[in-house]
Amino acid sequence: MRSIEVPLPDAGVEREARRRLDGLVKPVGALGRLEELAAWLCAAHGTVPPPPVDDVRVVVFAGDHGITRTRPDVSAYPRQITAAMLRTFVTGKSGVTVLARQVGARVRVLDIAVDVDLDHIPEEVRAFKVRHGSGSIDVEDALAPDEVERAFDLGRAVADEEIDAGAQVLIPGDMGIGNSTVAAALVAASLGLPADEVVGTGTGVDEDGRARKVAVLDAALARAGHVEDPLSLLAALGSACAAATAGFVVQAAVRATPVLLDGVFSCAAALVARDLAPDAPRWWLAGHRSTEPAQGHALKALGLEPILDLGLRLGEGSGAVQAVSVLKAARAVLAEMGALADLT
Numbered sequence: 001m002r003s004i005e006v007p008l009p010d011a012g013v014e015r016e017a018r019r020r021l022d023g024l025v026k027p028v029g030a031l032g033r034l035e036e037l038a039a040w041l042c043a044a045h046g047t048v049p050p051p052p053v054d055d056v057r058v059v060v061f062a063g064d065h066g067i068t069r070t071r072p073d074v075s076a077y078p079r080q081i082t083a084a085m086l087r088t089f090v091t092g093k094s095g096v097t098v099l100a101r102q103v104g105a106r107v108r109v110l111d112i113a114v115d116v117d118l119d120h121i122p123e124e125v126r127a128f129k130v131r132h133g134s135g136s137i138d139v140e141d142a143l144a145p146d147e148v149e150r151a152f153d154l155g156r157a158v159a160d161e162e163i164d165a166g167a168q169v170l171i172p173g174d175m176g177i178g179n180s181t182v183a184a185a186l187v188a189a190s191l192g193l194p195a196d197e198v199v200g201t202g203t204g205v206d207e208d209g210r211a212r213k214v215a216v217l218d219a220a221l222a223r224a225g226h227v228e229d230p231l232s233l234l235a236a237l238g239s240a241c242a243a244a245t246a247g248f249v250v251q252a253a254v255r256a257t258p259v260l261l262d263g264v265f266s267c268a269a270a271l272v273a274r275d276l277a278p279d280a281p282r283w284w285l286a287g288h289r290s291t292e293p294a295q296g297h298a299l300k301a302l303g304l305e306p307i308l309d310l311g312l313r314l315g316e317g318s319g320a321v322q323a324v325s326v327l328k329a330a331r332a333v334l335a336e337m338g339a340l341a342d343l344t
């Protein structure tokens with residue numbers, strides 16, 4: 001397997017940024033993580049100070065899972081919510097859309113694998129469909145080999161489109177009832193962890209519900225066996241949305257564009273994607289810590305520390321968009337604070 005080449009952020013510019021930060025009118029290091037993020041942004045953009053964080057784009061990958069047809073009790077909500085939420089995204093009323101407006105980010109939603117065809121939503125939302133629902137991972141592969149490649153390439157192409165249109169930061173969002181089960185499967189398989197350590201409560205299942213999810217995951221992991229190759233893993237235990245998200249975050253890195261990862265689904269996809277592009281995590285930040293244990297494991301393995309920890313468990317990109325205001329603050333500190341040397 002050939003890995004996908006990714007450029008590296010500019011270490012020289014990062015050093016220059018740290019020198020500049022140390023000289024600002026504050027005790028050295030007093031702005032903590034903001035200083036780290038400011039230096040990171042400089043290295044990513046290759047300039048001190050970095051440009052204003054003005055153009056942030058969320059792409060929500062929406063799709064259904066076979067597992068919610070065979071085992072509807074893996075989620076606290078019915079599978080029909082996925083399609084219904086697609087309409088909500090289009091009308092600008094979803095959680096992430098509201099939160100994105102607060103920081104000036106745009107939201108684009110794509111139907112990657114929703115079960116039903118929604119004729120009355122815009123063609124640009126429907127143009128990316130890979131299939132109707134992914135396979136039920138406890139009894140079959142989520143995707144055929146050609147579908148996983150199509151979904152991965154589609155994610156890359158969407159990242160290219162957004163970057164060509166001016167995106168400075170990309171955020172992968174997710175919408176799909178059953179996402180937390182599939183994400184946990186990818187993390188467990190990638191890191192060799194037992195189901196019980198990665199499975200969370202998702203939309204809010206109770207303890208019995210969580211135990212049922214663990215059983216489903218055990219069945220899925222046993223069925224798939226050991227899968228080495230990342231695309232095969234996405235095909236066996238992932239989904240069309242997971243593969244598209246993996247392509248999206250890899251291509252952002254290829255194009256030297258920062259990514260704010262969101263909750264358990266985007267972090268699971270990123271974890272698998274890292275095996276295709278080992279340097280890609282250099283371009284990724286963890287927007288927030290979700291309540292799902294699999295997300296914590298994925299972030300740890302990726303070496304990423306969440307920017308925010310608000311107890312969120314929504315997905316959609318909703319945690320990551322809120323970290324945009326922290327990035328804006330980090331940039332402003334470096335661009336606008338006075339110098340210690342000028343103190344009179």
Ligand SMILES: Cc1cc2ncn([C@H]3O[C@H](COP(=O)(O)O)[C@@H](O)[C@H]3O)c2cc1C
Pocket residue numbers: 074075076077081085174175176177178179180181201202203204313314315316
């Ligand atoms: C109304 C509604 C809106 C959502 N927006 C995101 N999710 C989130 O919840 C789902 C994952 O949780 P689970 O694995 O338990 O199904 C995904 O759709 C995720 O995006 C939502 C869930 C619901 C019910």
Ligand SMILES: O=C(O)c1cccnc1
Pocket residue numbers: 179180201202203262263264265290291292295312313314315316
């Ligand atoms: O971590 C997340 O993003 C998440 C958690 C629960 C349900 N949906 C998403």
